[in-house]
Amino acid sequence: MSPDDSALLRLVACGGASAPRRRLLELHAGPAAALAAGPGAWREAGLDGDQVRALARIDPPAAWAEWLVAPGHHLLGWHDPDYPALLRRIASPPLALFVAGDPALLWHPAVAVVGTRAPTAAGREHARGFAGVFAKSGLTVCSGLAAGIDTAAHQAALEAGGHTVAVLGSGIDVPYPRANAGLHRAIAARGAVVSEHPPGTAARREHFPARNRIIAGLSLGTLVVEAAHRSGALITARLAAEAGREVFAMPGSIRNPMARGCHRLLREGATLVETPGEVNAALAPLAETLADALRQRLSAPIPELEGAADRPGTGPGSQDPDYQRLWSALCHDPSPMDELLERTGLTTAQASSMLLLMELDGRVVQEHGRYSRTS
Template sequence: MTVAPFLTATPEADTAAGADARPRPDPDDDEALLRLLAAGGAAAPRRALLEAHGGAGAALRAGSGAWRRAGLAPAQVRALEGGAAADPRARDWLARPGHHLLGWHDPDYPPLLRAIPSPPLALFVAGEPALLWHPAVAIVGSRSPSAGGRDNARAFAHALAGSGLAVTSGLALGIDTTAHLAALAAGGTTVAVVGSGLDFPYPRANAALQARIAAAGAVVSEHPPGTRALREHFPSRNRIIAGLTLGTLVVEAARRSGALITARQAAEAGREVFAVPGSIHNPVARGCHRLIREGAALVERADEVIATLAPLASELGGALRRRLDAPSSLSGTPSRGARGAPGADDPDYNRLWQALGHDPTGMDLLLERTGLTTAQLSSMLLVMELEGWIVAEHGRYSRTS
């Protein structure tokens, strides 16, 4: 069973995508957004400021009166009046290829994350930002799992990634690491959310894994480059994991653990929560048993998770297509078998389809064959994958039929 065939546009998805999505107002928006981040303090007034003015550059130019009307505290106003400066490390990081900054006002800001109680003002992303719109499930659990727990995390992540769902986790040792690696091994999509700046991999043992995920998926943080991992960052990191995903699967967790925090935050955001049961003698299974008693779905197989999330993935898939200005069905018909190629009425999609074959093809060759930009190609490939026309394995793409 795969998720992709369920992805059809819906009115709800169009609403989720945001019909008023607008481009950034000026090329200096990243610098202005970095200054807003440097001002510190409560995020809600700064989100209101961005909403009122349509972008960070316009918000800063609006002046102190507008800042106060948006609810900024006196300390925040003073910081902006004093020219709160962006950290040079953040500026330098953003200048490198594959590094992005998504602000609250940005039409690419992931829609699921907008719906949580305390969404971040901005996200730093290494990799492909469009993947934050991809239907995903969080897999979390103990940093010291049992051998059986690792096996379960590996099996669930491999199957979920193979179904078309992205696997999102926190890059911690244990279950998180196992889930990321299994998703990569399946040739699927994985997203890591971290509690430090993206130039400070944590834990250090996973620096190479973070680089792999950035190359094949996306690594995300709300903390600017230059920020070291601090204990207090991880509960807030967990809310982003829960907020980016359609549901959270807890594989193993003790009674007091970060995985349970993620599950609680998922439930508070109205997302699905799943738990894998374990032995009554296993201390890192007790958190899962507690979740089940509190109403989490007991799951034994990945297809149980997929069946629950497929209708929700349909809505998010529609939102993605709306954001990318893609047709609601690439083939223009309800059935893939009715036509020989997707997007026959769209020359760019048709050119991409002709450039693809049944043998896996890398991005560089597709760029050469199609003449499209990297951004265009990444977006179109993601939509075609969601529709089930292509599969992606280890950064290479091929037709499914």
């Protein structure tokens, strides 16, 4: 484990308000430097007395470090350039995210699909149908792993061979409800599970509204399928609207109590949708904004690859050898990630970021974990 990861775990463990800890990271060249700056610098960043004392003496539980060093486990802090760009823009972004699976998916254009834990049969089918189309069209399906609509959306995305992200209101290794432990494992293996809570943290009632802000913050828009008049899904929708994201709602029967929350959203200005294509069309321009942020993160645009299939472009970044090598390794026949890594010598993190930007630019398509050129 790196010194920065160890220091970031201590910052997580000290607790208290998140904003001063984010400010401390902004003022220094990473978590290790922030800790080395000492109590005076901590107070200057705004940490209160309890936080300063905790940061000086508390070591995080050994189980946190044990979780982090396991394969496929990641920790993204506020200081990290891989911290999701969209999440930075919400009112109260998390200090850090624990991620099981592929952290690059947190930069992928996503739509949140949320709703009641007790849907009607029709509501469950709507969630499955919409999520399956979103996944096949290239959008990541983001939800909260809860029973009902969330579960249906995650399952449909996986079955479609697409991407899905589950955001937890418990520790990263604590699936809730327990009945979704198998789904938790499947998403960690083929998508990403995310939590701001460290390993071992039990699910608590107050965690779930905070969880909902992350779902809304990672997504370009939020679709509410079915929701009662008082529903956690409405919190997600409100937080999405406050973050300037699109909010969509499905209409239902006036006799269905699980449609009342959606009707309330529609009266308040949410977009009424009847087909997945309406959501896709509304989110397409926003996805380009996210692509621009990813280009800045990678510090080099994808080369213009028009014309002869193996001829590099002449646009900015066209001489980047890593991009050239990865593009040359791609074929029109789908290739799994391990083959691309073997052909290029790139790391998984490097290749994932480049492939994601190629996918956003429409030059690469990914199906069932295999990548191929589109032209």
